[in-house]
Every structure is written in structure tokens, then in C-alpha cells.
Amino acid sequence: MMRWRLKAALLALVLATSCARKAADNARPDAKAFGAALVEVSGGKQIAAIGMALDQPLVVQVNDAQGAAVAGAAVLFRAGGGATVTPAAGLTGSDGQLTVTVSLGGVAGRYQVLATTRDKAGKAIELRSEEIALGYQQNLGRQLNDRYCSRCHDPESTAERVSNHDNLNAKPHAFTDGDFLNKMSDGDVANIVTHGGPALNKSPEMPPYGSTLNKADIEALVAYIRAVADPPYRSKGLVYAKN
Amino acid sequence: MDLKRKIAEAWAFLFGDSAHAFGTLSVVLVLCLAVVPAKDHFREWSQYQKQYLRLIRLRGDAATLQRRFQPGLQQTWLPELGVVDRCTTCHVAMKETSLADVSTQPFRPHPPVPHPLTEFGCVMCHRGQGPATSVEEAHSSTKAWEQPVLPARYFEASCGQCHQNSLTGTPQLNLGRKLLARYGCVSCHTLKTPDGVRMASTNEPPPLTHIAEKTTREWIYAWLKNTQAYSVAATMPDFQLNDADARDISAFLIDQSTAYKTADTSKPVTPGDASEGASVYGESFCASCHAVQNAAGLMVGGDIGPELTRIGSKVKPDWMAAWLRDPKLYAPHTAMPRYRFNEKQLGLVAGFLEAKTDSDLLAKVQLEAATKEQIAHGKALVNERGCASCHELNGIKKPDNFAPDLSAAGSRSLAKIVFAPGVAHTLPDYLAAKIRQPHAFGKELKMPQYTLSPAQVDALVTALLAQTEGAQDLPAALRVAGQAVSNYQPAGKAGKLMEDMQCFSCHAINGRGGDMAPDLTWEGSAVERSWLLSFLKNPNTLRPALIRRMPRFNMTDAEAQTLTDYILTAYETPAFDADSLDAAKFTAEDRERGRQLFYSKYMCQSCHIIDAQNDKGYVGPTLTQIGAKLTAAWTFHYLKDPQRLRPGNIEPNQHMSDDDARSLTAFLVAQKKAQEVAKK
Numbered sequence: 001m002m003r004w005r006l007k008a009a010l011l012a013l014v015l016a017t018s019c020a021r022k023a024a025d026n027a028r029p030d031a032k033a034f035g036a037a038l039v040e041v042s043g044g045k046q047i048a049a050i051g052m053a054l055d056q057p058l059v060v061q062v063n064d065a066q067g068a069a070v071a072g073a074a075v076l077f078r079a080g081g082g083a084t085v086t087p088a089a090g091l092t093g094s095d096g097q098l099t100v101t102v103s104l105g106g107v108a109g110r111y112q113v114l115a116t117t118r119d120k121a122g123k124a125i126e127l128r129s130e131e132i133a134l135g136y137q138q139n140l141g142r143q144l145n146d147r148y149c150s151r152c153h154d155p156e157s158t159a160e161r162v163s164n165h166d167n168l169n170a171k172p173h174a175f176t177d178g179d180f181l182n183k184m185s186d187g188d189v190a191n192i193v194t195h196g197g198p199a200l201n202k203s204p205e206m207p208p209y210g211s212t213l214n215k216a217d218i219e220a221l222v223a224y225i226r227a228v229a230d231p232p233y234r235s236k237g238l239v240y241a242k243n
Numbered sequence: 244m245d246l247k248r249k250i251a252e253a254w255a256f257l258f259g260d261s262a263h264a265f266g267t268l269s270v271v272l273v274l275c276l277a278v279v280p281a282k283d284h285f286r287e288w289s290q291y292q293k294q295y296l297r298l299i300r301l302r303g304d305a306a307t308l309q310r311r312f313q314p315g316l317q318q319t320w321l322p323e324l325g326v327v328d329r330c331t332t333c334h335v336a337m338k339e340t341s342l343a344d345v346s347t348q349p350f351r352p353h354p355p356v357p358h359p360l361t362e363f364g365c366v367m368c369h370r371g372q373g374p375a376t377s378v379e380e381a382h383s384s385t386k387a388w389e390q391p392v393l394p395a396r397y398f399e400a401s402c403g404q405c406h407q408n409s410l411t412g413t414p415q416l417n418l419g420r421k422l423l424a425r426y427g428c429v430s431c432h433t434l435k436t437p438d439g440v441r442m443a444s445t446n447e448p449p450p451l452t453h454i455a456e457k458t459t460r461e462w463i464y465a466w467l468k469n470t471q472a473y474s475v476a477a478t479m480p481d482f483q484l485n486d487a488d489a490r491d492i493s494a495f496l497i498d499q500s501t502a503y504k505t506a507d508t509s510k511p512v513t514p515g516d517a518s519e520g521a522s523v524y525g526e527s528f529c530a531s532c533h534a535v536q537n538a539a540g541l542m543v544g545g546d547i548g549p550e551l552t553r554i555g556s557k558v559k560p561d562w563m564a565a566w567l568r569d570p571k572l573y574a575p576h577t578a579m580p581r582y583r584f585n586e587k588q589l590g591l592v593a594g595f596l597e598a599k600t601d602s603d604l605l606a607k608v609q610l611e612a613a614t615k616e617q618i619a620h621g622k623a624l625v626n627e628r629g630c631a632s633c634h635e636l637n638g639i640k641k642p643d644n645f646a647p648d649l650s651a652a653g654s655r656s657l658a659k660i661v662f663a664p665g666v667a668h669t670l671p672d673y674l675a676a677k678i679r680q681p682h683a684f685g686k687e688l689k690m691p692q693y694t695l696s697p698a699q700v701d702a703l704v705t706a707l708l709a710q711t712e713g714a715q716d717l718p719a720a721l722r723v724a725g726q727a728v729s730n731y732q733p734a735g736k737a738g739k740l741m742e743d744m745q746c747f748s749c750h751a752i753n754g755r756g757g758d759m760a761p762d763l764t765w766e767g768s769a770v771e772r773s774w775l776l777s778f779l780k781n782p783n784t785l786r787p788a789l790i791r792r793m794p795r796f797n798m799t800d801a802e803a804q805t806l807t808d809y810i811l812t813a814y815e816t817p818a819f820d821a822d823s824l825d826a827a828k829f830t831a832e833d834r835e836r837g838r839q840l841f842y843s844k845y846m847c848q849s850c851h852i853i854d855a856q857n858d859k860g861y862v863g864p865t866l867t868q869i870g871a872k873l874t875a876a877w878t879f880h881y882l883k884d885p886q887r888l889r890p891g892n893i894e895p896n897q898h899m900s901d902d903d904a905r906s907l908t909a910f911l912v913a914q915k916k917a918q919e920v921a922k923k
Contacts, residue, residue, distance in 0.1 A: 051395025053697055106395030108354055135354040140412035148893055151862045167859035168849055205849040211896035212886060216357065
């Protein structure tokens with residue numbers, strides 16, 4: 001009889017501790033203050049290969065109704081598709097901001113990170129940030145873009161890489177320019193890369209890369225352009241899947 | 244009693260007479276036979292296949308999808324690769340590209356990759372257990388099988404099993420391999436790629452045989468205690484020495500140091516003002532290799548040589564002068580070129596560098612004279628920590644196999660690993676934790692603490708995971724070799740000069756050398772003699788946007804002549820005959836046609852500048868003086884196919900006709916000094 005009791009007690013203890021641990025994981029930190037709005041400071045729309053941690057942290061800020069930063073507000077993060085946010089919850093600092101790192105899931109595509117805080121009445125305020133994960137082909141396209149395309153197609157200049165964008169008569173479209181590029185078919189985009197601008201009656205300032213890059217490279221570039229388009233590109237199927 | 248009676252009754256009912264017994268046994272037999280089909284019916288994979296059929300039923304191409312669907316267990320069997328993969332039993336839609344919008348697993352089609360799934364299977368890249376047919380056994384590590392599916396962030400490791408070369412699509416693997424060679428990992432650990440080539444260190448740590456001439460014991464102590472305090476770019480890791488150990492090692496290092504022969508011990512002339520020194524430092528393009536932290540805390544400059552932000556707190560003035568005069572006397576294998584500074588330049592540069600001090604660095608270091616015991620203890624520590632694996636020392640031999648062999652680090656059995664508390668029991672987690680914080684695995688561990696970013700740790704783990712045992716057994720035909728190590732040696736007087744000025748630190752020739760500056764293997768066919776001669780004497784860059792440039796080595800006329808002659812004769816391309824195109828035969832018409840092609844058809848001005856007033860492109864080099872530099876034949880053949888002459892160049896191959904290339908060449912070779920052609 002004693003033995004049974006001991007075993008039952010042990011079992012109860014194990015259950016209790018394991019449940020307690022679980023509860024602690026999900027705990028929302030006790031908010032010391034409440035805001036009225038949740039805004040993204042930086043870290044949205046980042047691009048990385050699948051499974052990777054993003055280079056820059058995601059920073060969100062809780063503001064009150066007057067737009068002033070609120071310190072000590074609790075923010076909870078959730079991400080789908082195998083993406084993770086560390087820490088998954090926290091209190092905003094004295095500047096009203098909370099900084100977290102995001103790791104992407106194992107499948108290429110867009111990942112939504114949902115941040116939630118509550119106002120005084122307990123109503124949830126949500127903020128959705130989007131991050132982009134690149135599969136092998138898209139990531140190859142990204143490397144090629146950095147080497148061959150971005151000097152002209154990326155209008156932003158850095159000290160290490162000065163953009164040639166503004167020196168051209170016909171301003172190249174940034175690859176994120178979904179409004180324009182989404183209307184073009186994969187074949188058209190590949191044709192411009194392969195044969196140059198004149199192939200589609202566009203500026204000869206865009207030279208042909210068909211003899212410099214191979215077909216797989218150009219397909220990878222198209223895949224990359226599709227992956228980073230904003231608004232997102234909706235494909236009718238994987239045009240370039242070979243298998 | 245009651246129970247016994249009931250059993251007896253049941254027995255009588257079931258087996259009382261032969262008819263009952265026959266009936267009972269038949270029922271039992273049928274039930275037994277039904278077990279197998281029933282079990283099959285409820286198997287995980289069977290459920291997934293049914294789910295899949297429900298999923299595709301309502302799609303537009305349902306008929307096609309249903310026709311292509313193959314029920315039952317599926318298997319990819321590739322005996323030569325040792326692959327037995329049943330993954331496609333559940334992952335039924337691997338090849339169905341029309342299902343790209345499906346996001347539920349296991350029904351997503353496989354994203355495009357360079358290798359057909361039917362030729363390589365799944366486990367080669369994803370790991371996991373191929374033959375398993377349940378979700379858990381296939382993906383996770385279980386008691387029977389310990390190989391879980393590889394997390395997506397390390398996928399590039401799988402490419403590295405066959406590809407020893409650097410692929411454009413695997414930036415993380417490439418970085419990891421570079422870090423293994425640069426951070427001295429391969430100086431202590433043996434790391435052989437599957438083709439048996441031992442990875443070599445690309446970092447040349449300084450010899451310590453004459454260290455006392457170069458710096459003080461106090462600096463050594465401060466450096467050993469905290470390398471990052473002196474240089475955030477330091478590649479030497481933290482050995483986490485206590486004060487006494489650092490004191491004793493510094494004592495030993497000073498004690499073992501011997502004098503070395505310097506050519507000239509005269510003191511350099513007293514430096515002028517700091518701005519003059521800074522300008523010599525700038526003109527000499529020291530920043531091409533050395534970085535200095537600017538006021539904003541950003542590193543400006545290259546990483547071939549050490550960071551110089553606090554160099555004045557480190558080296559002795561006499562050593563600095565001797566080093567600048569001839570670095571090889573102190574360190575025979577250094578990448579540092581011998582600048583032929585005159586005494587004034589030398590004084591200015593030395594003075595400029597000596598002024599780069601940090602008073603905090605040595606403020607708290609107080610060392611008493613070393614005792615014999617301390618020196619002996621220091622020597623023991625140096626042996627124990629394997630310092631000689633990287634550094635040359637007097638009286639201590641470079642140890643062989645100082646640290647465990649990592650050639651098969653990517654397939655280490657989990658059963659053989661002792662995990663530190665808090666580390667998840669998977670191989671990637673173990674490797675990452677070990678690199679991040681070796682001492683969490685035991686205080687007595689010799690592996691030092693590196694300062695690495697999370698991305699660098701991931702890259703290193705990826706490179707190590709590529710080192711699998713399986714890779715060594717793969718068919719040789721699958722192996723893609725890395726770049727062969729070349730020990731090309733230029734001959735004669737010019738060869739000596741090239742070693743003296745360390746051309747190979749930046750330029751590659753015939754497979755040997757760095758990648759910071761252009762490959763010079765065919766430079767002799769490319770450039771005009773007069774241009775090369777004056778360039779060597781006074782290198783001015785063709786690319787205004789570059790921070791890192793060719794330094795001026797203050798060569799004598801004779802030295803520049805020797806080098807020019809050698810480069811022009813030894814480095815000719817077999818791709819074309821240098822005399823095949825005579826620039827003298829070009830007419831004004833040719834040039835005019837070339838000008839039109841340049842500005843209208845090919846719009847070269849998008850990336851290049853010919854007319855400094857109107858052209859703005861600066862992706863490629865400025866071409867205002869290109870005719871003085873390049874030969875006509877090179878220009879012509881380069882225009883025809885840039886990558887043939889300069890592999891990897893980003894200039895697009897425009898598929899030019901011979902006529903177009905000839906006219907453009909005529910236009911380009913006319914771009915010397917005056918710009919009358921462009922202005923016309």
C-alpha cells in the first residue's frame with residue numbers, strides 16, 4: 001500500500017512540474033503599463049535564406065493615444081510556419097521599444113510575425129510584420145543579383161557600393177517593384193535578362209546577359225525577383241520547376 | 244469456484260465437440276489473417292495518401308494528378324549512393340509543380356534544385372532515415388536511429404559533401420570554409436576534404452621567435468588577457484588565462500626571444516607633423532590591407548593585415564622602422580610588401596603609426612621581473628595550449644594533430660558525444676554550442692573562446708556538417724574538386740621582386756595568390772608596355788569608387804623595367820595572337836562608327852566614362868585613358884567574350900559581331916590623353 005502511495009505521489013509531482021514548466025513558457029509578462037498603438041520601428045521585409053536568423057532584429061514600439069512611447073507594456077509575438085521569435089514575449093523598454101530576433105522557417109515564402117499588446121480595457125492591438133525566406137534557387141538568384149544587377153537596379157547607395165541607378169536615362173526598376181514587375185510574365189523577365197532591354201522594346205542601357213549567365217542562373221534571377229516583389233507575386237505554378 | 248466453472252463452460256462451448264472447435268479455430272484464423280491488411284489500412288503513410296487524394300479531387304487538374312499518383316510504398320533505391328529512400332510514400336507530390344500553392348506538408352511539391360530527386364534521393368541532402376515509413380522515425384532521432392532531419396539553416400552543408408569548390412548558390416558554406424581556414428581552426432585540427440586534400444590555413448600568424456624586439460611583456464600580457472581590447476578584428480581567440488598564467492606565458496615568450504638581424508639600425512628622421520604622416524599612409528594605400536577604427540567606431544580598410552588602431556601601444560619604435568624597411572627580416576612569410584620608402588617617408592609613416600596609442604590598454608598592467616619557475620611554467624603552458632600550432636617559437640616544435648581530427652565531424656555519432664547541460668541532443672546544436680562556448684563542455688578543455696557573430700557560427704557549423712563519412716564513399720564522378728593549391732613561382736630577378744613586393748598577397752597568377760586585385764595570368768597580352776612601366780612607378784587607379792587600391796612601392800626605374808619585361812613576356816594568353824590586330828590600320832571612319840556603337844547601340848556609357856563631362860556610369864572602370872593601357876588585340880577579344888579572358892568578370896558578353904568589336908576597338912584605343920574623338 002505504501003509503495004502505491006509513493007508511486008502516485010511521484011507521478012503527481014512529475015506531472016505538476018512538467019505542467020508548471022509549460023505554463024511558465026506561455027506566460028505573458030505582467031504588463032506595467034498599457035498602450036494604444038503598436039508600430040514597427042525596423043526589421044520588417046527582411047530577406048534571408050530559409051531557416052536562417054534574420055540579420056537585423058525586429059523592433060516594435062508601443063505608443064499611447066497621444067503617440068508617446070509607453071515603457072513596460074507587454075508584447076507577445078507569434079510566427080507561423082516554423083519561424084521562431086526570441087524572446088517570444090517581453091516588456092517594452094524605457095524608449096517604448098522591444099527588440100526581438102526572428103528565425104525563418106524551413107520553407108521558402110513569406111512569414112508573418114504577429115505582435116500583440118493590450119490596451120487598458122484589455123482589447124488586443126495587433127501588428128503584422130512580414131519577412132521573406134528564400135529557397136535554394138531564389139537564394140542563388142540573390143547572389144547573382146548582388147553581383148550583376150543591384151549596381152543599377154538597387155537605387156540605394158552605400159559607402160561600399162555606390163548605386164549607378166541615377167546615372168541612367170531609363171531608371172531601372174527595383175526588383176521589389178511588384179506593381180510593375182508582377183505584370184510581366186516569367187518568360188518576359190527572362191527574355192529581358194537574356195537578350196537585353198531592346199528585346200522587349202526597352203532601353204538598351206539594360207545589356208544582354210544571355211551569354212554571361214546560363215539558363216539556370218537566369219531562372220534563379222527570375223525566381224528571386226518574384227520572391228521579393230512587393231506587393232507579392234502570385235504565381236500560377238512553379239514555372240521553372242524541373243523535377 | 245465460480246470462475247473455474249465459467250471457464251469450463253466457455254471451454255466446452257468453444258471446443259466441446261469437433262464442429263465447435265473447427266468453427267472457433269476458423270474465426271481465430273480469419274482474425275489473424277485480417278491483422279496485416281488492417282494494420283496496413285491504418286498506417287500513417289496510407290492515411291496521408293488518402294488525404295492527398297481528397298486534396299486533389301477538387302482541383303482543376305485532378306485527372307492528371309490522379310493518374311500520376313502511385314499508391315502504396317514508394318522507394319528510391321540508388322545502390323551506388325547507398326540511398327534507400329521511402330520519403331515519397333508520404334511526400335507524394337514532390338514533382339507536382341501545379342501544387343505550388345499547397346502549403347500543408349507532406350503535400351508540397353519540392354522547390355527547384357539543380358539535382359533531380361530521382362538521381363540523388365532525399366536523405367543525401369535532408370538527412371533523416373530514408374527507409375523509415377513513420378513520421379517520427381523518418382524525421383527525428385529515435386533509439387534505433389539517431390540521424391534526424393537536417394534543419395533548413397544548415398542545408399548548404401549537404402552541397403558541400405560533393406562540392407569542394409565555391410558555389411554561387413552556397414554563400415554560407417563558402418563563408419564557413421573560409422572561416423575554418425582564416426581563424427586557425429585547421430592549424431590545430433586536421434580537416435581533410437573527401438578527396439583527401441588537407442585544408443590549409445590562410446592566415447599567417449606572426450612568428451614569436453624575436454617577439455621581444457617587437458613589443459613589451461606588458462603588451463603581451465594585456466593581449467593574452469583580452470585580444471579584443473586591443474583589436475576587435477583580432478583572429479586570435481581568447482584562451483581564458485588567469486593572471487598568473489598570462490604572466491608566466493608572457494615571461495616565457497620574452498625569455499625565448501632571440502635577436503634578429505636588421506639591415507639598418509639607424510633611427511629614422513624625426514617625423515614631421517601628423518597630417519603629413521597621414522598622407523603618406525594614405526598614398527601608400529596601407530588601408531588596402533590594414534584597417535583602422537575611425538571616430539565613429541567603424542573599421543575602415545582591408546583585413547589582410549592586422550588592425551592598426553592601437554599599434555603605437557604595441558610595437559617598439561626601432562622595430563617599426565626596421566619592419567617598414569624590410570618586413571621579411573622579421574617574418575619571412577609575411578604578406579607585407581617591402582615598400583621602398585626613403586628615410587623621410589619612413590619617418591613620417593612610423594611617426595604616424597606610433598601616435599596611434601591607447602592609454603587605457605596597458606594602464607593596469609604591472610609585472611615584476613620573471614622568475615625561473617614562472618618561465619618554466621610559461622613554457623609548459625605554451626606546450627599545453629598548443630601555441631606552436633599557429634606561431635613559430637624557439638625551442639618548441641609545431642605539434643602534430645594537436646586537436647581532434649574533424650574530417651568526419653559532420654557524421655559524428657551522437658552516442659559518442661558528451662553534451663553540455665542545456666544543449667539540444669542533435670549534432671548541429673552540439674557543434675554550434677562547442678564553437679560558441681567551448682568551456683561549457685568542461686573547464687579543462689583546450690579549445691579557446693572565439694568572438695564570432697551568430698551568422699559566423701552558423702557558417703562554421705555548416706562547413707563542419709559537410710564533412711561526412713558518407714561523402715568519402717561517394718562515387719568519384721560526383722566529386723567536384725576545389726581549387727587546386729598552386730605553388731607557382733615566378734622566375735629570376737623579376738620573381739624575386741614579385742616576392743619582395745608581395746604581389747601574390749593581392750594578385751593571383753597561374754592559380755596562386757589573393758583575389759583582392761585583378762588576376763595577372765594574362766596581363767602580358769592585355770597591357771601596353773609604356774602604360775605598365777609608368778603604372779608600376781606610380782599606380783593611379785582606374786576605378787575612382789574603390790577604397791582599396793594598388794600601393795606605390797617606390798620602385799627604381801630598373802626594377803620597374805625588369806618587372807615590365809617579365810610580365811609582358813611571361814604572362815601571355817594563348818587565346819589570341821598579340822599582333823593579330825594592328826591599331827595603325829584603324830581609320831577615322833572606324834572610330835566614328837565605334838563611337839556610335841558605344842553611345843547608341845551598346846550604351847556603354849551606362850557603366851563606363853569616356854567623356855568625363857557628360858558620361859556618368861561608374862560600374863566599370865573609367866575609360867578616358869584606356870587606349871594608353873590596353874592593346875588593340877586584347878580590347879577586341881575582350882569585347883568579343885569578356886569571360887574568356889577574365890573569368891568571372893561581370894561585363895556582359897554582348898555577342899558582338901567582328902565588325903562591331905573592331906569598330907569599338909578602334910574607338911577605344913584612340914582614347915589617349917586628348918579626348919578629341921569623344922568631343923567630335
